[in-house]
Amino acid sequence: MPEKAIYNCHNHIFTHENVPNGYFPFFLVQAARIAPFRWALKNTMKAIVPFSKNDKAHRYAAFINATYRKSQEENLQVLISYYPRGTKFIILPMDMSCMGAGKVKEDIDPQHAELARLSKSEIYRDILIPFAHIEPRRPNALGRLKKLVEDDGFKGVKIYPTLGYRPDHDVLMNDIYPYMVEKNIPLLAHCSPGSVNSKDLPIEEARSLADPFNYKRVLKKFPQLRICLGHFGGIGEWRRHLNEGRAIENPTWLTKIVEMMEGGEYENLYADISYTIFNFQENVPLLKILLENPVIQSKVLFGSDFYMVESEKYSEKRFSTDLRFALGEHLFWKIANENPINYLRL
Numbered sequence: 631m632p633e634k635a636i637y638n639c640h641n642h643i644f645t646h647e648n649v650p651n652g653y654f655p656f657f658l659v660q661a662a663r664i665a666p667f668r669w670a671l672k673n674t675m676k677a678i679v680p681f682s683k684n685d686k687a688h689r690y691a692a693f694i695n696a697t698y699r700k701s702q703e704e705n706l707q708v709l710i711s712y713y714p715r716g717t718k719f720i721i722l723p724m725d726m727s728c729m730g731a732g733k734v735k736e737d738i739d740p741q742h743a744e745l746a747r748l749s750k751s752e753i754y755r756d757i758l759i760p761f762a763h764i765e766p767r768r769p770n771a772l773g774r775l776k777k778l779v780e781d782d783g784f785k786g787v788k789i790y791p792t793l794g795y796r797p798d799h800d801v802l803m804n805d806i807y808p809y810m811v812e813k814n815i816p817l818l819a820h821c822s823p824g825s826v827n828s829k830d831l832p833i834e835e836a837r838s839l840a841d842p843f844n845y846k847r848v849l850k851k852f853p854q855l856r857i858c859l860g861h862f863g864g865i866g867e868w869r870r871h872l873n874e875g876r877a878i879e880n881p882t883w884l885t886k887i888v889e890m891m892e893g894g895e896y897e898n899l900y901a902d903i904s905y906t907i908f909n910f911q912e913n914v915p916l917l918k919i920l921l922e923n924p925v926i927q928s929k930v931l932f933g934s935d936f937y938m939v940e941s942e943k944y945s946e947k948r949f950s951t952d953l954r955f956a957l958g959e960h961l962f963w964k965i966a967n968e969n970p971i972n973y974l975r976l
């Protein structure tokens with residue numbers, strides 16, 4: 631009997647053409663499109679990054695490596711190569727056109743179309759689980775989603791509130807979520823205060839858009855909607871959780887998510903461990919302790935955030951192997967197989 635499949639629930643394969651020119655500081659996106667600049671840039675980053683505590687520098691370095699591969703398919707092939715045959719991957723496209731960072735070279739439609747092509751192809755058909763990136767401020771969001779689900783077989787929706795909208799935005803509440811409930815497809819929401827934020831809003835305001843408590847209203851109105859909070863609150867919040875005393879006035883996003891899960895009121899709330907666990911193994915012990923709680927144990931999804939976690943020192947293969955070893959077989963298969971199947975309702 632073949633071994634059961636691993637589900638990696640959080641991956642990106644988009645390229646620099648999908649990233650707006652203002653995403654990196656100082657014309658870096660445009661400059662890095664020219665190979666010698668990219669080479670110089672990568673080496674500079676390599677020299678700086680090991681000494682930097684700045685998450686942004688780490689992310690930029692990995693980002694430059696991966697986004698400048700030529701195609702989504704090239705990134706996909708690297709991702710697949712790190713996991714056993716038969717592993718399944720949720721792929722999350724990115725629509726950064728409304729974040730106030732300028733124009734993107736390739737818009738979201740061709741990005742979705744290429745992902746649709748790959749997920750219908752014979753080679754990737756059984757392993758790709760494409761999600762649609764829905765930006766509620768774009769015209770005809772529902773029409774776009776319907777086409778992707780009904781014609782192209784997309785299996786879920788990704789939202790990214792820090793780009794400048796709340797998860798209870800009118801278009802989401804009135805059009806998108808009711809349709810998702812009807813089609814029985816899940817939501818994956820970016821949930822970390824640091825990372826890609828709207829350039830049009832003050833940083834604190836952009837961050838607060840993705841606050842886990844903002845989902846209470848959504849979960850109450852759509853109790854059947856399965857929602858996964860990506861990154862489990864984010865690496866910065868996990869660090870704050872471990873390094874500082876309990877902040878009653880300002881609980882960490884990790885505390886907020888755990889509280890919502892334990893309360894029992896939001897049965898369809900999930901969280902994935904992508905990036906947060908992968909980039910720094912310092913968080914694995916806390917994860918293991920959290921997973922001792924049976925309620926939390928059934929709500930956590932395995933994900934890596936490929937290619938955000940790529941680094942010279944640790945391959946994603948090494949990270950996922952280390953994680954599996956640290957958690958043990960029982961917990962690993964729970965978050966990497968059983969819970970994802972429940973979340974996706976495949």
Ligand SMILES: [Zn+2]
Nearest residue numbers: 640642860935
């Ligand atoms: Zn991600």
